[in-house]
Amino acid sequence: MRKPLYALLVVPxxxxxxxxxxxxLVAILSPTFYDTNGLSISRYLAFFGDPYYMKILARxxxxxxxxxxxxxxxxxxTAYFISRQRRGVKSFLMAxxxxxxxxxxxxxxxxxxxxxxxxxxxNDTLLKLGWIDRPLPLLYxxxxxxxxxxxxxxxxxxxxxxxxxxxxxxxxxxxxxSLGASRVAAFVKIVLPLSLPGILVGSVLVFTGTITAYTTxxxxxxxxxxxxxxxxxxxxxxxxxxxxxxxxxxxxILMTLVVVLVMQRLAGALDRR
Amino acid sequence: xxxxxxxxxxxxxxxVFLFIAVPLVMIAITAFGEASTxxxxxxGFTLGWFTAVFASRSFMSSLLVSFVLAAAATLLxxxxxxxxxxxxxxxxxxxxxxxxxxxxxxxxxxEIVVGYALFKFLVISMRxxxxxxxxxxxxxxxxxxxxxxxxxxxxxxxxxxEEVACSLGCNRPQAFAKVVLPNIGSxxxxxxxxxxxxxxxxxxxxxxxxxxxxxxLPKTLMSYIEYSYDPSVSAISVLLMAITVALMLxxxxxxxxxxxxx
Numbered sequence: 001m002r003k004p005l006y007a008l009l010v011v012p013x014x015x016x017x018x019x020x021x022x023x024x025l026v027a028i029l030s031p032t033f034y035d036t037n038g039l040s041i042s043r044y045l046a047f048f049g050d051p052y053y054m055k056i057l058a059r060x061x062x063x064x065x066x067x068x069x070x071x072x073x074x075x076x077x078t079a080y081f082i083s084r085q086r087r088g089v090k091s092f093l094m095a096x097x098x099x100x101x102x103x104x105x106x107x108x109x110x111x112x113x114x115x116x117x118x119x120x121x122x123n124d125t126l127l128k129l130g131w132i133d134r135p136l137p138l139l140y141x142x143x144x145x146x147x148x149x150x151x152x153x154x155x156x157x158x159x160x161x162x163x164x165x166x167x168x169x170x171x172x173x174x175x176x177x178s179l180g181a182s183r184v185a186a187f188v189k190i191v192l193p194l195s196l197p198g199i200l201v202g203s204v205l206v207f208t209g210t211i212t213a214y215t216t217x218x219x220x221x222x223x224x225x226x227x228x229x230x231x232x233x234x235x236x237x238x239x240x241x242x243x244x245x246x247x248x249x250x251x252x253i254l255m256t257l258v259v260v261l262v263m264q265r266l267a268g269a270l271d272r273r
Numbered sequence: 274x275x276x277x278x279x280x281x282x283x284x285x286x287x288x289v290f291l292f293i294a295v296p297l298v299m300i301a302i303t304a305f306g307e308a309s310t311x312x313x314x315x316x317g318f319t320l321g322w323f324t325a326v327f328a329s330r331s332f333m334s335s336l337l338v339s340f341v342l343a344a345a346a347t348l349l350x351x352x353x354x355x356x357x358x359x360x361x362x363x364x365x366x367x368x369x370x371x372x373x374x375x376x377x378x379x380x381x382x383x384e385i386v387v388g389y390a391l392f393k394f395l396v397i398s399m400r401x402x403x404x405x406x407x408x409x410x411x412x413x414x415x416x417x418x419x420x421x422x423x424x425x426x427x428x429x430x431x432x433x434x435e436e437v438a439c440s441l442g443c444n445r446p447q448a449f450a451k452v453v454l455p456n457i458g459s460x461x462x463x464x465x466x467x468x469x470x471x472x473x474x475x476x477x478x479x480x481x482x483x484x485x486x487x488x489x490l491p492k493t494l495m496s497y498i499e500y501s502y503d504p505s506v507s508a509i510s511v512l513l514m515a516i517t518v519a520l521m522l523x524x525x526x527x528x529x530x531x532x533x534x535x
Contacts, residue, residue, distance in 0.1 A: 005445065006360040006363060006364055007360075009356040009357055009359060009360035010356075010357050010360050010361070010372060012353050012356075012357075013353045013354065013357040013376060013416070014372075014375065016353060016409075016412070017375065017376070017378070017379070017413075017416075020391070020395075020409045020412075020413060021378070021379060021382065021387065021390075021413055023394070024390035024391055024393065024394035024395070025382065025386075025390050027390070027393065027394050027398075028389065028390045028393050028394070074285070074289050074292075075289075077281075077282050077285040077286060077289075078285065078286045078289040078290075080282065081279070081282050081283060081285070081286035082286070084279075091529075091530055093290070094530060095521060095525070095530050096290060096293070096294065097293070098521070098530065099514075099517060099518070099521065100293055100297065102470050102474070102517045102520065102521065103297070103474075103513065103514055103517050104473075104474045104476075104491050104494075104510075104513050105474065105476060105491075106476065106491050106494050106495050106498070107297075107300065107494075107510040107513055107514070108296070108297075110300065110498060110506060110507075110510060111296030111297060111299065111300050112296065113498070113502075114296075114299060114300065114303060114311055114313065114507075115296060115299070117502075119310075121299065121313045124313070151292070151293075151296065154289070154292070154293065155293060158289075183279065208383075211383075212383035212384065212385060212386075212477075214384075214385050214476055214477045214480060215476045215477075215491075215495070218495070219495070219498060229383070229385045229477070232385055232386070232389060233385065233389075233480060233481075236389050236392070236393075236481070237481070242393065245389055249383075249386040249389060249390070252383045252385070252386055253381070253382060253383065253386060256381055256382075256383060257381060260381060
């Protein structure tokens with residue numbers, strides 16, 4: 001009586017996922033493996049041979065890599081700082097980091113439109129100070145996407161890192177310092193290696209988040225600076241290019257999976273060490 | 274870490290927090306400016322943009338859509354996810370790993386891809402109403418949150434209590450309702466909050482699934498920003514941030530804010 005009961009509890013979820021996630025995915029992906037002559041990967045060869053698409057793919061990867069690096073570099077000291085605070089201060093700073101994560105990404109991108117736009121705060125200030133003669137083209141560039149992306153994911157990196165740093169005993173770093181290690185050395189030799197799993201998880205979240213984020217490149221990138229996510233939307237909604245959108249969909253899924261699998265391998269290697 | 278010990282660390286952290294906070298504070302300030310486009314610093318002071326937002330039919334109707342949608346998707350995810358997680362926590366280890374990976378699989382499909390797949394399959398091919406497609410899409414996005422958060426609190430639960438209830442005469446469903454559910458209550462509340470806010474904020478799914486008179490608030494806001502640059506956007510942003518603060522306060526009072534960080 002017990003076994004079938006448990007099976008029964010799982011069935012609705014499995015059915016919903018199969019019908020509404022996996023079947024639709026197969027339905028959009030399978031046409032991409034056919035051309036006029038039947039089964040073939042020619043559409044993928046054409047995609048990867050097209051300089052226009054490759055430029056967008058390269059831009060997506062470039063922004064994701066830089067954003068991940070910057071988030072890690074800024075997130076590490078901040079997370080370490082937070083994890084070493086007294087309880088009250090710590091929960092306040094954690095709340096401050098969680099707040100943007102729960103705030104709509106349209107709002108967070110819009111902030112940078114106000115800051116970087118032609119008549120935005122930054123250009124206004126620089127003009128008034130007489131440092132520039134005419135507004136700098138800051139918005140709708142790769143730079144604005146990058147800033148917006150870092151802004152979007154830095155809190156996520158910080159929160160992830162705090163999780164792994166909470167497990168480091170303060171005694172260890174203090175011992176290292178009292179034995180003559182400089183503070184920087186103690187950080188590099190003790191805190192950094194012990195937070196590697198957190199850095200790994202945080203980096204995967206930021207990297208995969210960036211290659212699939214839609215709001216930020218759409219609002220801050222404009223038509224000239226598309227990323228894969230804005231490209232798939234344009235292919236599908238403006239051009240009704242279903243196979244094109246399907247190809248980009250598979251490329252995005254595979255990139256996400258590869259990054260996650262590499263991370264799991266690395267985490268496994270760390271564990272064994 | 275008192276005094277000058279970690280001066281550099283503190284300096285970097287302060288800069289990072291300024292970077293995080295200043296843009297949001299600035300949006301909030303621009304919501305009160307009198308000029309018809311966004312200026313900073315603001316001239317004058319008015320609450321007019323807030324009244325404009327409340328008077329706008331498109332903003333208010335999409336706010337309603339977002340609320341009903343988030344509630345529906347979250348409840349569906351709880352109704353499907355809680356029993357599934359319970360079954361997972363009570364089953365043997367090999368089947369369990371595979372199944373929980375299966376339930377978490379939506380995490381590995383980019384949301385924009387899910388949105389496109391549902392648009393193509395449900396809206397174009399099946400001709401399902403947009404709202405039904407939205408509920409399905411948001412359900413897929415929030416299900417992993419339910420599985421994870423409720424799963425974590427079930428791991429803390431001592432199932433021998435349930436066995437005791439059964440041996441004392443409860444049948445299985447009774448034992449579940451009277452013993453298991455109350456013990457994972459905080460996990461369910463946390464899952465509800467996380468799911469609700471993630472559905473409410475979702476863009477990629479909603480971008481693909483919208484139609485006449487049926488658009489979520491973030492999608493309406495996004496389209497509005499493409500054509501106008503007036504402080505009503507800032508006013509909506511302030512309202513959204515206020516909702517976020519309210520939610521965070523509720524969570525802090527009931528479960529502790531750290532429960533959202535998991």
